[in-house]
Amino acid sequence: MSDTMTVNNFERDLDYNNHTGIMTNNYINIDYRYGGTNDDLLNDLDTLGKFTEHHISYQAPRLRILSDYYQGKTFNVKKRSTRRADKQMADNRAAHDYAAYVADFINGYFLGNPIDYVVEDETAKEYIESFNDLNDIVSHNRSIGLDLSIYGRAYEYMIRNDKDQVRIYKTDAESTFVIYDDTLEKNSIAAVRYYPASSIDVEWSEGELVYNVEVVTDGMTYYFTATSTNNYKPKQRKEPAAHAFNKVTITEYRANEFRIGDYEKVISLIDLMDSAQSDTANYMSDLNDALLLLIGNFELPTNAAELQKTARIMKLEPPTYETDDNRTTEGHVEGDYIYKKYDVAGAEAYKNRLNNSIHMFTNTPDMSDENFGGNTSGESAKYKLMFLEQRAIIKEGLFAKGLRRRYNLLESIAKTNSELDQSVNLKEMKYKFKRNLPKSMIDELTAYINAGGQISQETLMMLFSFIPDVTLEMERIQEEQQEKQKALENSRPDIYAQVGADNAQEEQ
Known part of the structure; x- marks a missing residue:
């Protein structure tokens, strides 16, 4: 299935129609569940291929659209293939960077300040600090958080490299997924990561698409090749490699229960704003090329009209005629432009409503609003960001869940390699999130001194x-x-x- 088919469907909530039949939008963001063990799955390569094919055909295009909007490649700019019917009219296309504004603002608010890791055991504390420093965990967390804002999901891959270092990397959300069992606990059976076998972008290919596929289980990493002509059924590419984490080493983070990005629900509003601003720009451009209407009983040679247009001067000589009393009188000549009338106030009010709606439904402040100026104190900002805080609380709980799995993996490999004592339990570690809010330092300092503090x-x-x-x-x-x-x-x-x-x- 091509991206162009899925883009319009995504924007307009239409059904998908491919070789598997009609599939609605409910299928482009589903969890993959399997009623068996990882060994059963690896012996059922047809099902594994179906999971990969579904992700490539349905989930990846949606995620790619969300990424496009973050990069400013909106539908109005990137995907609209037809221009205005009248080729003589302007065809300006404006793109508004709302998606990046929303994602960056929410991610900065949520993870702008580093997370504190509170653990009582000194040995464990030193081990965690060393691990965090090695992996630049502050930047890594922010990168995970940005994917959560864009895609509503993020993936983290933990490995032990040939230097005996435990490293974590963010994997591409557009080409990674986790397969869970069908129990209430929803345990990870396997994780799949795929990427083009060729360095040339697969979008350029008109024939067979070939992917390298890695399947990670609780003890092994399997390496396959999958092709579009074979329904992406995996074929072994090289021998599997063992790992000692005792769990699937790819962790999925979620922004919310439905894995919806921070600006996903307002994409249609962003498109409307793009169209409204484009219409305004086209009107201003078309106004410069408006039709000149001349009213009067006179003649203007074509070459003279062209010369005067080039010089941007219009000199009109009205006709003269004799009156009944033998007096010479000049006739009347009028000139005016014909153009489409534009309701400036109505158009600007419409765009303001769109702008306000985008900020309201994403719970982000409009920094161009005079009521949200630079003099706003930290306490006042808390009230203005109350609804954003509710969103951050949900994200915080799910992010902490991913962190617990991260450090559970770390604990497992550390104990296996005798780097941590068996009595250490990192499940007891606490995570403190600190919102990135503007603060009035003078107000805080004054209040502290007035209260008797030193x-x-x-x-x-x-x-x-x-x-x-x-x-x-x-x-x-x-x-x-x-x-x-x-x-x-x-x-x-x-x-x-x-x-x-x-x-x-x-x-x-």
């Missing part, structure tokens, strides 16, 4: 961005104080000599 000079310096190196600044202050002390001693040596003698006598 703060060290070093901590105070750390609050201000214009002090790049607090330790160096403390050393400079100490040097300045020592120089001032020496200057005072040199200015009144008699007094400071007596003070030194008195101190020495007291010490005796």
Whole structure:
């Protein structure tokens, strides 16, 4: 199935029609379930091929559309193939970057501040910190969070490399999926990751599509090849490789129970805004090419009209005629442009309604709104972001679920390799999420001091961005104080000599 078929269906909620029959939109975001073990699945390559074929044909196109919108490749710009009927009219196409604005804002609010990992065992704490530093876990979490905002899902692959390092990588959400069992626990049976066997994009191919497929189970990674001409039934590409994690090493994260991206529900509104702004641009362009209407009893040679148009000057000579009293009188000539009348106020009100609806339904603030200005305090911002906070709470619970699975995998491999004591239980580790909100530092500091709180000079310096190196600044202050002390001693040596003698006598 081609992408062009699925794009229009996705936008307009139409049915899909391919060789398997009619499939509605309910099938483009389903979980894959299998009523058997991973061994049963690996012996049932036809079913495994059907899962892969379905993902390529139905799930991947939807996910690709969501990615396109994040990159500004909206339907109005990328997919609309027909231009306006009148070829003499302008055909401007505007794209609004709402998708990236929504995804980046929500991800920054949710994961802009690093997650704190709270564990009591010191050995486990050091091991986790080492693992997090090795994998730049702060950036990795934000990358996972961005996929959650775009796709409503994200995938993380944990491996132990040839350097005996445990590494995690984000895998492409457009070509990764997990197969679960049919129990209430919904355990992972296997995870599938596929990618084109050729470095040339598969969209360029007009013939057979060939993919490399990796199937990861709780103890092995299997390597297959799958082709479109064989219904993507896997064929072994090389010998499988064992791993010691004792679980499927690809973890799926979810933004919500339905795996819906943060801007997915407002794509139709984004399209309407693109169309409205494009119409405005086309109107302004067409106005420059409006038809000139000349009314009067006169003649204007064609060559003269062309010359005057080039010079952007129109000189009209009205006809003259004799009146009954033998007086010469000039006739009347009028000139005006003919163009489609444009309701400026109505059009702008319509676009404002679309803009407001997009922000309302994505729970994101409109930063161009004067009511959400730079003077908004952190506490005031909390009230304005109340509905976004509800969305973040849902995302936080599901993200923590993925984190628990991540560190459960880490615990398993660490104990297998005797890097952690068997008594360590990382399930007890707590995760603290900190919202990335604007803060009024002066208000907080004033309230703290007024309540009787005390703060060290070093901590105070750390609050201000214009002090790049607090330790160096403390050393400079100490040097300045020592120089001032020496200057005072040199200015009144008699007094400071007596003070030194008195101190020495007291010490005796």
